[in-house]
Each structure stands twice: as C-alpha cells, then as structure tokens.
Amino acid sequence: MDTALDQIGPRLRAARRDRGWTLEDLATRVGMSPSTLSRLESGKRQASLALLLPLTRQLGLRIDDLLPATPADPRIRRPVERRDGMVIAPLTLEHSPIKTYKVTFPPAEEAPAPRVHDGYEWVFVLSGRLRLALDGHEHIIERGEAAEFDTRTPHSVSATAEGPVEVVSIFSASGERIHTRGVEAQPDGGS
Structure with a gap:
C-alpha cells in the first residue's frame, strides 16, 4: 500500500509538468542535478526538507501540497x-x-x-x-x-x-x- 511519502515524487513531477518545465529546467532553477530530481520524482531517492524546500518554493507550492489530504469522516454526526x-x-x-x-x-x-x-x-x-x-x-x-x-x-x-x-x-x-x-x-x- 502506498504511503503519503510515496506520493511526493509523482506530485512533484505533476507540478513541474503543469508548468511546462523539463527536469533540467527545474533542477537548474533550484541548483540541483537533474539526476537527483529524477530520482526524487521516481521515488528512488528519499525526500528531505533540504531537497523539498527549494523545489516547493520554485514551484509555488507548500510542502503540504505534496501530501495527500487526510480523508474526512463521511459520517453525519449532527444533532437531531x-x-x-x-x-x-x-x-x-x-x-x-x-x-x-x-x-x-x-x-x-x-x-x-x-x-x-x-x-x-x-x-x-x-x-x-x-x-x-x-x-x-x-x-x-x-x-x-x-x-x-x-x-x-x-x-x-x-x-x-x-x-x-x-x-x-x-x-x-x-x-x-x-x-x-x-x-x-x-x-x-x-x-
């Protein structure tokens, strides 16, 4: 089963692609090698704050945007x-x-x-x-x-x-x- 951390890479990739940027474009903007960014996006490299902060700033995201939302309780618990x-x-x-x-x-x-x-x-x-x-x-x-x-x-x-x-x-x-x-x-x- 996927964990929240497993979704960080694909969400980073999606945000980068939404802006029309290549791996090289984003890596250059944040001072990172394209191979490091590629491994991060594919889940082959563990995400750390040191890697994520410059990426999220450049992409205009919050770190929370890379994590799945906690599902809300669907039960209705309002008083009669x-x-x-x-x-x-x-x-x-x-x-x-x-x-x-x-x-x-x-x-x-x-x-x-x-x-x-x-x-x-x-x-x-x-x-x-x-x-x-x-x-x-x-x-x-x-x-x-x-x-x-x-x-x-x-x-x-x-x-x-x-x-x-x-x-x-x-x-x-x-x-x-x-x-x-x-x-x-x-x-x-x-x-």
Whole structure:
C-alpha cells in the first residue's frame, strides 16, 4: 500500500509538468542535478526538507501540497432537532451544497399557513401520508411517492390527521434555512 511519502515524487513531477518545465529546467532553477530530481520524482531517492524546500518554493507550492489530504469522516454526526412537534434529522454534512433531512411531522387536522421563499424542495414519503398544500391546491403524497416544487409558489407541508408522516426532504440552501430553522432565520421576517 502506498504511503503519503510515496506520493511526493509523482506530485512533484505533476507540478513541474503543469508548468511546462523539463527536469533540467527545474533542477537548474533550484541548483540541483537533474539526476537527483529524477530520482526524487521516481521515488528512488528519499525526500528531505533540504531537497523539498527549494523545489516547493520554485514551484509555488507548500510542502503540504505534496501530501495527500487526510480523508474526512463521511459520517453525519449532527444533532437531531425537535421543534413544534417535528423531529428533524440531518442526513448531510453541515456544509453540503444540498441539504437533506429526514423529517417526522406530527398528525395535523389542518394544513399550516402557506409560505413563499426562494428555493426548491424535493420530498419523498417514507411512511404515513403527507399533505402538500401548493398554490391553493391540496395534494396527498402517499408512502413511496415523491414531489418536487418551486418554493416561490405558496406552499405548506404537514401530516394528515390520520397520523404522523416521515419524509426525506431535500432543499436548496435557501429552502433549508426556512424549513429547518424557522421563519425567524429570514432577515426580512417573511417566509
């Protein structure tokens, strides 16, 4: 298995080639023999700070740029939020460009007041029945069904009176702020 040090030579070579330089070009610029640079790039010579510092300076790199990034932990470890009877479980990392949540809505006799805001929302029903009020029309989305809508259209989502509904909701960033953090998150007070 390759170690981080095994990747230094190939990354040096790639940086040199990206600049259109030959072995001789870079070696001359840093006062090193082309054969030393060749052995370093091929992994036949161990990298040392004395060799790497002039090379990285000439190439406009940091030494860290020659090492592979530490892989991030892909697990989602964000807390579940409970608000207004809903359970909101994040399914994406905090800084993901698209926000995904598993949301459980409590039973509701009536649909909440419709809201309008920038964004898009996609919803998939895992269990129960979802009431989607969209532009004055009520739609019942059953288990296994999905819906997509522009949130600039007056809308509200809730469970029916029959029982809770569990959904996976995918939001654009602006839709996520409204639906998971509440109306107060919007600077103008609208929704």
